[in-house]
Amino acid sequence: MNHKIQIIAFLPFILFMSGCTSTPFSPPFSETKKTAWEIHGLKGKVKEWTKIEYAVKTNGNENLKEMSWRLVCKYDDRGNHLEELEYNPDGSLRTTHAYKYAYDGKGNPIEGVLYNDKGVIYGKFFSKYDDMGRIIESSQYNFNFDNAVILGKILYKYDEQGMLVEESYSGEDGLPSGKCMFKNDEKGNHLEEARYNADGTLRRKDNYKYNDKGIRTAWNYSGDRKFSSTNKYDDAGRLIEEASYDNGDLRIKFIYKYDKKGNQVEYANLNSQGIVNVESVYKYDKAGNQIERAWYNKDGDLRRKDVFYYDGKGNRTRWDMYDESGVITDKFISKYDDKGNQIEDLCYYGNKDLTFKHIRRFDDKGNEIEDSTYDDKENLVRVVTCTYTYHHD
Numbered sequence: 001m002n003h004k005i006q007i008i009a010f011l012p013f014i015l016f017m018s019g020c021t022s023t024p025f026s027p028p029f030s031e032t033k034k035t036a037w038e039i040h041g042l043k044g045k046v047k048e049w050t051k052i053e054y055a056v057k058t059n060g061n062e063n064l065k066e067m068s069w070r071l072v073c074k075y076d077d078r079g080n081h082l083e084e085l086e087y088n089p090d091g092s093l094r095t096t097h098a099y100k101y102a103y104d105g106k107g108n109p110i111e112g113v114l115y116n117d118k119g120v121i122y123g124k125f126f127s128k129y130d131d132m133g134r135i136i137e138s139s140q141y142n143f144n145f146d147n148a149v150i151l152g153k154i155l156y157k158y159d160e161q162g163m164l165v166e167e168s169y170s171g172e173d174g175l176p177s178g179k180c181m182f183k184n185d186e187k188g189n190h191l192e193e194a195r196y197n198a199d200g201t202l203r204r205k206d207n208y209k210y211n212d213k214g215i216r217t218a219w220n221y222s223g224d225r226k227f228s229s230t231n232k233y234d235d236a237g238r239l240i241e242e243a244s245y246d247n248g249d250l251r252i253k254f255i256y257k258y259d260k261k262g263n264q265v266e267y268a269n270l271n272s273q274g275i276v277n278v279e280s281v282y283k284y285d286k287a288g289n290q291i292e293r294a295w296y297n298k299d300g301d302l303r304r305k306d307v308f309y310y311d312g313k314g315n316r317t318r319w320d321m322y323d324e325s326g327v328i329t330d331k332f333i334s335k336y337d338d339k340g341n342q343i344e345d346l347c348y349y350g351n352k353d354l355t356f357k358h359i360r361r362f363d364d365k366g367n368e369i370e371d372s373t374y375d376d377k378e379n380l381v382r383v384v385t386c387t388y389t390y391h392h393d
Contacts, residue, residue, distance in 0.1 A: 035079025044365040045391040049073045054383045063380050071097065077391040078107055085115075093117045106133055124148070134158055150174070163188060178203070189214060213237060236262065250274070263288060278303075289314060302326070315340060330355075341366055354378070363388065 037046055050072050054065040067089040074083040086097030098115035106129075114123035121143050128137040139153040150172055157166040161184075168179040176198050183192035193206040204223035211217050215237060221227040225247060232241040242254040250272050257266035267280040276298050283292040287310075294305040302324050309318040319332040328351045335344040345358040357374040365388075373382040 036073075036075055036081035037079045040073065040081075042388075043367050044388075045077060045079070046075055046367070047077075047389045047391045048075075050387045052385050054385075056380045056383055058379055065383060069094065075391075076103070080107060080109070088117075093119055104129065108133060108135075132162065134162065152177070159184070161186075161188065185210075187214060189216075234258070238262065259284070261288060263290075285310070287314060289316075311336070313340060315342075337362070339366060341368075365390075 037043075040049070042049065050070065052070045053068040055068050057064045057066065069089070070087040072083070072085045072087070073081065076082055080101070080103050082101055084097055084099045086094045088094055093115060095115075095117050098117075098119075100113045100115075101109055102111040104110050108127070108129050110127050110129075112125035113121055116122045123143065124141045126137075126139045126141075127135055130136050134156070136156050137153065138156075140151045141148045142151055143149070152172065153170045155166075155168045155170075156164060157168075159165045163182070163184040165182050165184070166179060167182075169177045171177045178198050179196050181192075181194045181196070182190065185191055187210075189208070189210045191208055195203045195205070197203050204221065206222075207220045208216055209218035211233065213233075215231075215233055217231050217233070219229045227244070227246055228248075229242065229244045231239060234240050236258075238256070238258055240256050240258075244251045244253075252272065253270040253274065255266070255268040255270065256264055259265050261284075263282070263284045265282050265284075267282075268276050269278040271277050278298075279296045279300075281292075281294050281296070282290055285291050289308070289310045291308050291310075292305065295303040297303050304324065305322040305326075307320045307322070308316055311317050313336075315334070315336045317334055317336075319334075320328050321330040323329050329349075331348040331351060333344075333346045333348075334342055337343050339362070341360070341362045343360050343362070347355040347357070349355050354376050356376065357378065359370075359372045359374070360368055361370040363369050367386065367388055369386050369388075371384040372380060375381050
């Protein structure tokens with residue numbers, strides 16, 4: 001198995017100069033095989049998606065809608081995320097969501113732009129790639145009165161097999177702030193991560209081991225303390241045990257068990273003395289749908305239980321939640337259309353009192369176009385609408 005490091009294409013707004021870039025971030029900040037359509041749960045080649053939330057107040061027999069916010073996302077015909085702008089009801093931008101992105105001819109993200117609530121650029125991210133499509137440089141800039149100030153840069157190096165072997169960091173002064181060195185085996189498995197300070201002193205080191213199937217089985221950390229973990233798998237490659245250690249002493253252990261069909265039927269959380277803290281048991285129907293999950297404390301007493309029901313198409317139509325006494329605390333009922341879209345959700349407190357209700361509508365491609373929320377007295381309190389335009393094939 002090829003365990004290539006996940007590379008950051010655009011740096012997040014707070015630079016991570018203190019560590020290696022194996023930390024994942026949401027696209028388009030990270031390299032991913034998924035399209036933005038998949039990540040955002042969209043179906044079809046969406047070109048533009050507009051989502052608006054309204055708060056609803058009742059005035060006699062009339063429902064009055066008041067806009068809370070509006071979100072606009074744009075995509076190219078390959079599913080790359082081009083733009084994400086969120087607006088206040090008065091049309092001004094909200095600073096929490098105002099991004100635009102650009103890509104090269106291979107679909108690699110090369111630029112990200114952040115805007116403030118006035119529509120003025122206040123930050124940019126840049127990425128560069130080699131001829132093999134590997135990222136070789138990431139940088140971040142802040143803008144102050146049209147002056148670009150670099151906040152940091154990361155340079156990447158690869159070996160002849162295309163594996164990442166070095167990341168070097170520099171800060172806003174342009175001076176080195178640290179580096180991370182990687183070692184890999186001939187199969188592409190990631191064996192070692194060594195993180196260095198700006199003066200070249202080692203800050204921490206992580207080592208990894210793998211089984212003959214390329215599955216990671218052990219991790220060791222050396223720094224101010226020593227941490228380690230081990231994983232065990234069955235012959236089918238399923239995880240059956242995880243254990244974490246602090247300076248050689250067990251901290252926590254997780255045990256997993258499966259049935260003959262590969263469904264997980266048991267989970268146990270053990271403390272440092274090897275005593276079970278929490279145990280979960282799962283049951284399935286003949287179609288492989290989970291029909292029950294129950295949690296037990298260290299004494300074996302029931303803490304909580306969930307029971308699920310399904311229709312003939314495998315859609316979950318009911319979910320009952322029980323407390324430790326076997327009394328239903330909450331119940332959820334769902335309805336679906338002929339295409340499997342979830343068009344109605346009802347939540348009940350106990351076994352009878354309605355808590356809230358959702359009614360949804362979908363377009364022909366299966367994208368949600370309206371979600372209406374009702375309170376416990378079935379008064380409409382919130383509406384979210386979505387409109388879409390699509391790229392033509």
